[in-house]
Amino acid sequence: MSESSVSHPAPPESAVRAAAGGAGGGPGRPSWYRRPGGYLTAAAAVVLLAIPFYVEVFWLQAGLFAMAAAIGAIGLNLLTGATGQLSLGHAFFIAVGAYGYVAMAAEPAGGGGELLGLGLPTPVAMVGAVLLAGLAGLAFSPIAGRVSGIYLGIASIALVFIGQHLLFNAASVTGGFNGRIVPEFTLLGLSFADTPELVLAGVPFGALERLWYLGLALAAGSALFARGVLRGRPGRAMNTIRDHPTAAAVIGIPVARYRAGVFVLSSMYAGLSGVLLALVFQQTVPDYFDLFLSLDYLAMIVIGGLGSVGGAVLGGVFVALLPQVLTRYADSLPLVVAAGTGDGLAPAEAARILYGAAVVAVVLFIPGGLLPLWQRCRDAVARPRPNSAPPPSDDKEKTR
Amino acid sequence: MIKLLELLVNGVSIGAVYALIALGFVIIYRATEVVNFAHASLVLVGGYITAVTHQHIGFWPALGLGIAGAAVLGAALEFLLIRRSKAENRHILAIATIGIDIVIIAQLTRMIGADVLAMGDPWQNQVVRIGEVSIAQTRIAAFVIAALVLTGFVLAFKYTSWGLSMRAAAEDDETASLMGVRLGRVSMSAWAVAGGLAALAALFLTVFPTPGLDRATSLAAIKAFPAAIIGGLDSTNGALAGGLIVGLTESLVTGYQGDLTFLGRGLGEVAPFIVMVAILLIRPTGLFGVKETARV
Numbered sequence: 001m002s003e004s005s006v007s008h009p010a011p012p013e014s015a016v017r018a019a020a021g022g023a024g025g026g027p028g029r030p031s032w033y034r035r036p037g038g039y040l041t042a043a044a045a046v047v048l049l050a051i052p053f054y055v056e057v058f059w060l061q062a063g064l065f066a067m068a069a070a071i072g073a074i075g076l077n078l079l080t081g082a083t084g085q086l087s088l089g090h091a092f093f094i095a096v097g098a099y100g101y102v103a104m105a106a107e108p109a110g111g112g113g114e115l116l117g118l119g120l121p122t123p124v125a126m127v128g129a130v131l132l133a134g135l136a137g138l139a140f141s142p143i144a145g146r147v148s149g150i151y152l153g154i155a156s157i158a159l160v161f162i163g164q165h166l167l168f169n170a171a172s173v174t175g176g177f178n179g180r181i182v183p184e185f186t187l188l189g190l191s192f193a194d195t196p197e198l199v200l201a202g203v204p205f206g207a208l209e210r211l212w213y214l215g216l217a218l219a220a221g222s223a224l225f226a227r228g229v230l231r232g233r234p235g236r237a238m239n240t241i242r243d244h245p246t247a248a249a250v251i252g253i254p255v256a257r258y259r260a261g262v263f264v265l266s267s268m269y270a271g272l273s274g275v276l277l278a279l280v281f282q283q284t285v286p287d288y289f290d291l292f293l294s295l296d297y298l299a300m301i302v303i304g305g306l307g308s309v310g311g312a313v314l315g316g317v318f319v320a321l322l323p324q325v326l327t328r329y330a331d332s333l334p335l336v337v338a339a340g341t342g343d344g345l346a347p348a349e350a351a352r353i354l355y356g357a358a359v360v361a362v363v364l365f366i367p368g369g370l371l372p373l374w375q376r377c378r379d380a381v382a383r384p385r386p387n388s389a390p391p392p393s394d395d396k397e398k399t400r
Numbered sequence: 401m402i403k404l405l406e407l408l409v410n411g412v413s414i415g416a417v418y419a420l421i422a423l424g425f426v427i428i429y430r431a432t433e434v435v436n437f438a439h440a441s442l443v444l445v446g447g448y449i450t451a452v453t454h455q456h457i458g459f460w461p462a463l464g465l466g467i468a469g470a471a472v473l474g475a476a477l478e479f480l481l482i483r484r485s486k487a488e489n490r491h492i493l494a495i496a497t498i499g500i501d502i503v504i505i506a507q508l509t510r511m512i513g514a515d516v517l518a519m520g521d522p523w524q525n526q527v528v529r530i531g532e533v534s535i536a537q538t539r540i541a542a543f544v545i546a547a548l549v550l551t552g553f554v555l556a557f558k559y560t561s562w563g564l565s566m567r568a569a570a571e572d573d574e575t576a577s578l579m580g581v582r583l584g585r586v587s588m589s590a591w592a593v594a595g596g597l598a599a600l601a602a603l604f605l606t607v608f609p610t611p612g613l614d615r616a617t618s619l620a621a622i623k624a625f626p627a628a629i630i631g632g633l634d635s636t637n638g639a640l641a642g643g644l645i646v647g648l649t650e651s652l653v654t655g656y657q658g659d660l661t662f663l664g665r666g667l668g669e670v671a672p673f674i675v676m677v678a679i680l681l682i683r684p685t686g687l688f689g690v691k692e693t694a695r696v
Contacts, residue, residue: 086491143677147684149491150435150633154625155680158673169664291622295498302495345510352506359499363492364485 048216052209060208061280062324067215068276070316071222073300074309075269078226080298081307082235083262084242086149089140089156090297092163093133093267095289097274098182100129102284103173105183115180116173122185126275133271134264141260148245148259160291167286179284185214192279208280215276219313222269226309229265238262239307299359305369314371318358323351405533407655408648413539415647416546420601421624422631422639423553424594429633430570431590432482433490438497439598440621441504446470446599447519447606447613448508454520462520467599474595478588509615516612525608542604549600550640553593557636566590570634623650623669626676632689641687646672 052060072094079085105125106117120128137144143155167174174180184193184207192210229235240248241255249255278284296319304315326333326347333350345353366373421439428436436442450466457465477500485493523537557563568576569586577583598621605620606613627646631638653660654668685691 084489084491086494143680147680150494151629151680151685153435153491153494154629155677157622157625158677161670161673165664165666165670168666291619295502298495298498299502302492302499306492349506349510353503356499356502356506359502360481360496363496363499364481367486367492 049213052205052212057206057208058324058328060212062321064208064211064215064276064280065324066317066320067219068273068280069297069300069320070219070313071276072270072273072297073304073312073316074222074226075266075273076297077301077304077307077309077312078229078238078269079262079266081301081305081311082230082242083238083259084149085144085259085263086153086298087156087263087266088153088291088294088298089159089163090266090270091289091291091293092156092159093136093270094274094277094293095163095167095286096133096136096267097129097271098278098284098289099167099174099180099274100132100271101125101275101278102180102182104128104132106180107183114172115175122183123187125183126185126272129275130268130271133274134268137264137267138260140267141263144263145256145260157291157294160289160294164286164290167289174286175284177286179286182278182282182284185211185279187214207282211276211279214279218272218276222272223309223313226269226312230307230309234258242307296355299355301369302359303355303362303370305371308371311369311371314374315369318370319355322355323348326351326354402532403655406535407651409533409535410539411648411651412644413543413546413647414604414651415627415644416543416550417601417604417643418624418627418646419550419640419643420546420597420604421621422627422643423550423636424597424601425624425628426631426633426636426639427566427590427597428594429628430636431566431587432478434482434497435494435633436477436497436591436594437494438477438501438504439594439624440618441501441508442470442474442595442598443602443605443621444505444508444613444618445473446595447602447617448512448517450599450603451517451519451606451613454518459520459522463600463603466602467596470595470599470602471592472595474591474593474598475588478591482587482591483584505618509618512613512615514615516614517606518612519603519606521603521607523607536608538604538607538609542607545600546604549597553597554636562589623672626672629686630676630679632686634690635686635688638686638688645675649675 051063072090076087076090079087101122103116104118104120105122106115107119108115108117118125140156140159144152147155168176184191186192190210192214193207230238237248237253237258240251240253241258245255248258281288300315300319301312302315303318304313305311330347362369421443424439424442425436428434428439446466446469448466449469450462453465454462456462477497481496481500482493485496521538521541523541526537527534528537528540529535557566565576565581565586566589568579568581569583573583576586601621601624602613602617606617623646624643627642628639629642630645631640631642649671650668653671657665657667660667679687683689
């Protein structure tokens with residue numbers, strides 16, 4: 001599957017392999033500018049870059065949530081989708097990232113310095129928070145390496161509960177129940193905040209507009225890195241571990257070390273996602289990082305498609321945007337009413353029900369998730385074969 | 401000393417309730433190899449039915465209705481989801497049960513709202529005094545009923561033809577099927593039994609000293625996860641042991657919280673999870689779980 005979709009900037013050897021093995025022995029893959037995917041990617045990039053000039057703050061915020069969710073979902077998909085290790089502890093690592101950033105970037109605060117802060121430069125704090133999340137994952141690696149599948153899934157629930165306990169009780173670091181104000185991100189003298197004012201092409205560039213580009217850069221970088229991991233040697237090892245741990249061990253893959261390593265990597269992704277979330281929220285609240293957040297992330301990767309970067313992004317965007325969109329259009333939707341009024345569904349509840357049902361529907365009817373479905377549609381549109389003798393369904397059977 | 405005794409009694413009692421839920425996990429896991437993350441919603445459904453019907457039909461019929469309702473829901477999940485799914489990987493089915501859980505819990509919390517529903521149990525808040533030890537009647541009832549049900553289940557599992565076909569299906573479903581075990585019926589009955597047990601547990605999770613059924617009750621059900629894992633997901637005896645360990649841990653840590661303030665408030669909620677992680681470090685498949693072996 002993944003071999004046949006190797007794309008343009010690949011090193012020579014894998015390009016050769018893709019040409020030889022791709023598309024059932026047909027002609028080699030065309031250059032990127034001849035493929036519809038290339039145009040789509042370029043168009044999507046242009047649209048994404050232009051968005052802050054055109055849309056209102058609400059959509060920027062929703063989009064940033066979606067980017068943060070996508071980063072976290074990519075990490076979880078490396079772990080659960082590609083390596084077959086179920087984790088319900090993602091919320092914990094997202095919290096570590098968010099609070100790690102705050103604690104490292106903030107100056108010691110409060111009248112008598114009750115709140116700890118290292119006062120580091122914010123980019124350093126961001127990297128530090130990601131590393132801290134990785135360390136937290138490493139601390140769990142004796143479990144993550146040895147315990148597999150469902151047992152790991154339930155063991156990682158422990159992380160969420162322990163994490164919430166810490167968030168509420170370690171008040172000198174986390175600010176306790178009320179959480180902490182998130183310091184604004186500053187990169188090379190540019191502050192990602194509403195002040196100082198900045199106007200580009202007649203559009204006032206506030207915190208969200210600026211963060212948009214930071215989020216895009218982080219999300220794109222995360223996606224590319226994960227794609228590299230999945231398409232290289234480690235990715236094959238991970239898939240082998242998922243499909244057959246014993247066989248993986250027999251052919252010399254250090255299974256426990258890989259499992260632990262992927263767990264650490266996925267924790268770092270969660271940490272980065274947490275940093276971005278904190279920057280958008282501007283305040284961290286412990287209640288947010290609960291078991292339901294972990295469940296949200298599992299829903300994302302199942303809906304999007306297990307094991308692929310694109311699936312994680314698609315699912316992340318879907319699950320993150322759904323409640324926002326429902327909130328926004330609560331007035332014009334049947335059954336949905338604004339939160340706290342009347343006896344209709346509140347938007348958040350409606351979103352939960354919708355994506356819970358989506359998870360079930362995906363498992364039952366489109367195993368593989370939305371991404372393969374979308375790819376199939378795209379291919380069907382892009383390569384119409386009017387007079388081909390063997391019906392296309394034959395082709396599908398073979399690839400299955 | 402008195403305090404310790406009281407805590408032990410309470411711990412055993414609540415442990416028996418966790419064992420009911422954990423046993424549900426184990427039965428479902430043995431019969432269908434799926435971890436049912438929707439178990440919390442079975443608990444909540446059972447409790448909710450009991451809570452809203454007891455004023456109209458009396459407590460015991462309401463409890464029966466709750467148990468029946470959760471059992472039907474369990475069977476329906478098996479019939480509509482597990483049997484229909486073509487997913488070969490059972491983990492994916494487990495994630496699908498998460499989806500179901502999200503839907504049912506969202507709907508039920510909406511119906512419950514901010515209310516705390518009374519269960520209408522006959523024990524109310526009465527306390528029995530044995531010497532200097534005082535125990536809530538509900539805790540005695542929880543222990544006695546749970547112990548009876550658990551014993552009944554273990555006996556049925558061992559001696560009835562239903563139990564035999566359950567065990568046969570768990571051992572090797574293909575062979576069992578060839579020998580005339582109807583796998584569909586076995587797995588559906590497993591889900592129904594687990595639902596019934598969950599509804600019974602819901603009652604004892606929400607009676608005195610707990611205020612009643614509210615939207616947080618499903619979280620209490622999640623504490624049975626460590627119970628099932630500590631014992632081993634495929635061991636019925638393990639579920640009982642795990643339930644007791646979780647119950648005692650929670651009760652003792654909560655009881656002696658005053659001496660543990662440096663670890664923060666609300667430690668009793670977290671302690672069972674810490675115990676679970678510690679046990680998994682030593683035995684990755686729980687205390688009584690079968691160690692995975694692979695033939696190549």
